[in-house]
Amino acid sequence: xxxxxxxxxxxxxxxxxxxxxxxxxxxxxxxxxxxxxxxxxxxxxxxxxxxxxxxxxxxxxxxxxxxxxxxxxxxxxxxxxxxxxxxxxxxxxxxxxxxxxxxxxxxxxxxxxxxxxxxxxxxxxxxxxxxxxxxxxxxxxxxxxxxxxxxxxxxxxxxxxxxxxxxxxxxxxxxxxxxxxxxxxxxxxxxxxxxxxxxxxxxxxxxxxxxxxxxxxxxxxxxxxxxxxxxxxxxxxxxxxxxxxxxxxxxxxxxxxxxxxxxxxxxxxxxxxxxxxxxxxxxxxxxxxxxxxxxxxxxxxxxxxxxxxxxxxxxxxxxxxxxxxxxxxxxxxxxxxxxxxxxxxxxxxxxxxxxxxxxxxxxxxxxxxxxxxxxxxxxxxxxxxxxxxxxxxxxxxxxxxxxxxxxxxxxxxxxxxxxxxxxxxxxxxxxxxxxxxxxxxxxxxxxxxxxxxxxxxxxxxxxxxxxxxxxxxxxxxxxxxxxxxxxxxxxxxxxxxxxxxx
Amino acid sequence: xxxxxxxxxxxxxxxxxxxxxxxxxxxxxxxxxxxxxxxxxxxxxxxxxxxxxxxxxxxxxxxxxxxxxxxxxxxxxxxxxxxxxxxxxxxxxxxxxxxxxxxxxxxxxxxxxxxxxxxxxxxxxxxxxxxxxxxxxxxxxxxxxxxxxxxxxxxxxxxxxxxxxxxxxxxxxxxxxxxxxxxxxxxxxxxxxxxxxxxxxxxxxxxxxxxxxxxxxxxxxxxxxxxxxxxxxxxxxxxxxxxxxxxxxxxxxxxxxxxxxxxxxxxxxxxxxxxxxxxxxxxxxxxxxxxxxxxxxxxxxxxxxxxxxxxxxxxxx
Numbered sequence: 001x002x003x004x005x006x007x008x009x010x011x012x013x014x015x016x017x018x019x020x021x022x023x024x025x026x027x028x029x030x031x032x033x034x035x036x037x038x039x040x041x042x043x044x045x046x047x048x049x050x051x052x053x054x055x056x057x058x059x060x061x062x063x064x065x066x067x068x069x070x071x072x073x074x075x076x077x078x079x080x081x082x083x084x085x086x087x088x089x090x091x092x093x094x095x096x097x098x099x100x101x102x103x104x105x106x107x108x109x110x111x112x113x114x115x116x117x118x119x120x121x122x123x124x125x126x127x128x129x130x131x132x133x134x135x136x137x138x139x140x141x142x143x144x145x146x147x148x149x150x151x152x153x154x155x156x157x158x159x160x161x162x163x164x165x166x167x168x169x170x171x172x173x174x175x176x177x178x179x180x181x182x183x184x185x186x187x188x189x190x191x192x193x194x195x196x197x198x199x200x201x202x203x204x205x206x207x208x209x210x211x212x213x214x215x216x217x218x219x220x221x222x223x224x225x226x227x228x229x230x231x232x233x234x235x236x237x238x239x240x241x242x243x244x245x246x247x248x249x250x251x252x253x254x255x256x257x258x259x260x261x262x263x264x265x266x267x268x269x270x271x272x273x274x275x276x277x278x279x280x281x282x283x284x285x286x287x288x289x290x291x292x293x294x295x296x297x298x299x300x301x302x303x304x305x306x307x308x309x310x311x312x313x314x315x316x317x318x319x320x321x322x323x324x325x326x327x328x329x330x331x332x333x334x335x336x337x338x339x340x341x342x343x344x345x346x347x348x349x350x351x352x353x354x355x356x357x358x359x360x361x362x363x364x365x366x367x368x369x370x371x372x373x374x375x376x377x378x379x380x381x382x383x384x385x386x387x388x389x390x391x392x393x394x395x396x397x398x399x400x401x402x403x404x405x406x407x408x409x410x411x412x413x414x415x416x417x418x419x420x421x422x423x424x425x426x427x428x429x430x431x432x433x434x435x436x437x438x439x440x441x442x443x444x445x446x447x448x449x450x451x452x453x454x455x456x457x458x459x460x461x462x463x464x465x466x467x468x469x470x471x472x473x474x475x476x477x478x479x480x481x482x483x484x485x486x487x488x489x490x491x492x493x494x495x496x497x498x499x500x501x502x
Numbered sequence: 503x504x505x506x507x508x509x510x511x512x513x514x515x516x517x518x519x520x521x522x523x524x525x526x527x528x529x530x531x532x533x534x535x536x537x538x539x540x541x542x543x544x545x546x547x548x549x550x551x552x553x554x555x556x557x558x559x560x561x562x563x564x565x566x567x568x569x570x571x572x573x574x575x576x577x578x579x580x581x582x583x584x585x586x587x588x589x590x591x592x593x594x595x596x597x598x599x600x601x602x603x604x605x606x607x608x609x610x611x612x613x614x615x616x617x618x619x620x621x622x623x624x625x626x627x628x629x630x631x632x633x634x635x636x637x638x639x640x641x642x643x644x645x646x647x648x649x650x651x652x653x654x655x656x657x658x659x660x661x662x663x664x665x666x667x668x669x670x671x672x673x674x675x676x677x678x679x680x681x682x683x684x685x686x687x688x689x690x691x692x693x694x695x696x697x698x699x700x701x702x703x704x705x706x707x708x709x710x711x712x713x714x715x716x717x718x719x720x721x722x723x724x725x726x727x728x729x730x731x732x733x734x735x736x737x738x739x740x741x742x743x744x745x746x747x748x749x750x751x752x753x754x755x756x757x758x759x760x761x762x763x764x765x766x767x768x769x770x771x772x773x774x775x776x777x778x779x780x781x782x783x784x785x786x787x788x789x790x791x792x793x794x795x796x797x798x799x800x801x802x803x804x805x806x807x808x809x810x811x812x813x814x815x816x817x818x819x
Contacts, residue, residue: 328708360708364690
């Protein structure tokens with residue numbers, strides 16, 4: 001296996017954006033029949049490297065080689081022709097088109113100059129079978145859950161019968177079953193001689209699946225070696241350049257708990273007749289399978305979607321907020337899961353993003369004070385470790401830093417209840433750790449933190465209580481002593497003898 | 503930012519570039535055409551630009567917030583035709599009639615905003631329907647005839663030149679200062695940019711999106727009404743169709759000035775030279791001495807050409 005020639009390789013490539021070097025002299029070689037892991041914190045340059053390997057970006061220096069031959073100016077269509085397929089972290093599907101149409105998009109089989117739908121259907125069905133998609137092929141992708149869409153994205157890459165398959169965090173929105181299907185599939189493709197580049201923040205997956213690893217730190221390669229003989233802690237050390245320590249801060253019961261918000265027979269969106277008490281001084285987890293109404297629960301409490309309740313009390317106010325400005329005034333803050341679409345204004349400067357909640361509640365025509373805005377933004381950036389010029393647009397930031405901005409903008413307003421929707425999705429280990437420490441600290445400072453998460457270990461190690469949502473209802477409320485991954489999963493799928501309390 | 507970097511930013515900004523284009527066109531046209539560069543002629547151009555600039559002030563707010571107001575032309579006409587009707591000899595200054603008309607046009611804008619914010623009608627449909635409604639109403643009320651005005655304040659606004667500067671231009675300067683202040687120095691302005699760039703994220707950040715949306719369409723109605731009062735003063739009489747040229751002109755001025763038609767980015771500081779550029783082009787076409795049909799074709803093509811040269815923007819993700 002060592003002697004086979006790489007199908008796709010980068011040799012000493014560099015890239016800079018706006019004068020900031022993102023990659024320095026990076027080399028990577030993808031061999032047939034090998035799953036190659038690419039690790040690195042957010043902002044380490046992984047996405048940039050993928051974009052260069054797939055022709056979306058051109059390196060400033062160095063070369064990209066396909067089958068050992070250097071190609072200058074490779075375009076995305078040329079990359080596709082060379083058999084390189086990428087499964088992006090950001091889904092590239094069109095919501096209104098069907099599963100089959102999405103899979104074939106850009107490479108429809110033709111017959112007499114028209115789309116040959118029957119052959120499209122048969123080829124798409126083949127690709128779907130590989131990833132275990134059994135929905136009718138004519139289903140619009142917009143009707144699928146995030147995890148299923150991710151599977152369509154993977155099927156789309158397979159439809160092109162790639163020789164090189166690049167997967168950018170494919171499992172971040174997949175359920176355990178779907179992850180297993182994907183793992184088996186990659187194992188099979190590998191044995192057929194496909195070269196696979198696998199990017200994930202889930203180290204146990206990497207350990208189980210990959211044979212070789214390249215680690216990026218701040219745009220340079222810090223390791224390029226077989227995975228054999230390394231352990232997860234060693235990988236983290238390579239990524240962050242120091243000992244990982246415990247990912248989760250030590251859990252401590254908070255001494256004082258008072259009710260910050262409580263609802264009875266609360267309904268919003270998918271959520272039906274839920275009773276919930278949110279207390280200060282604790283991290284309340286919201287778990288369950290994807291799409292059971294967890295998000296509607298948060299949005300309903302936040303007043304962003306219509307909600308009703310038989311009785312409710314939010315920060316001593318005897319009703320639901322009913323609207324976001326009112327919710328903010330009552331001390332509620334919400335951090336969405338989809339940073340790019342719901343959390344941030346990507347085209348606006350970081351400083352404007354940080355100041356937006358302030359702009360939303362200041363008197364409309366009170367003159368702004370740019371000096372104090374700058375001071376406050378600098379303070380927030382320093383507090384949360386957001387690096388770089390605050391006048392850059394937010395889209396210039398890496399995912400982890402964007403998440404910090406989405407969190408930081410609420411800090412000046414000292415919210416009593418923080419509603420967090422999957423705040424660590426697609427965030428690197430180091431930033432995750434920072435966020436965990438911050439959440440525990442917030443709880444310790446007497447805030448109520450509501451953490452909705454698709455990451456079960458997070459719920460187990462960080463939360464004081466976890467509400468498991470199933471089909472729009474709270475299927476179980478697990479107290480800290482009863483928290484374990486098994487209990488949460490059992491309650492989520494309804495196969496439980498859960499220790500129901502409260 | 504160092505002072506040098508700041509100067510470079512200004513030199514590269516769209517408002518400044520648009521201003522450069524205006525200056526270049528003026529210099530070339532003055533050399534090529536007798537009388538074009540005369541002070542009186544240039545002053546006249548700016549006076550004409552004031553009307554476009556006023557309409558485009560509200561349009562800039564709406565476009566920055568990610569919408570569009572297609573009813574501005576009809577609102578200009580409502581003001582120009584309606585003012586003579588509400589003018590009464592009981593008020594010798596004529597101020598009350600102006601205030602009534604401005605209240606009316608603002609109310610029309612607020613209705614646009616209500617439709618967009620609460621009924622979730624697309625701005626293009628809402629304002630186009632409003633324009634059609636108003637045109638019908640105007641035909642019923644005013645018919646085909648022109649109405650003259652006997653209103654001292656309106657006359658002064660259209661014809662007086664205190665210190666050699668047309669009153670309309672002074673009005674434009676005052677409104678420009680106000681608009682720039684609201685847009686760039688108040689939380690309200692920041693909210694508008696946020697709504698234009700990402701309405702969902704703005705809403706989740708606590709921005710009162712419906713109230714802000716209603717307010718900006720109200721502002722658009724107000725500035726279009728002001729423009730209608732000014733054009734009535736300059737013209738002496740109002741008639742149905744007097745506002746028609748200002749629809750395309752206002753949108754073109756906004757976009758020529760570098761404001762993104764997709765919303766979220768831009769400034770009225772660009773719309774100001776954009777308005778002057780538009781009037782200059784119109785004047786040059788008149789000099790060519792073509793028939794009205796050809797003039798219209800030329801005007802449309804030139805705007806399209808200018809936008810292709812300067813107004814194209816990179817696709818957003």
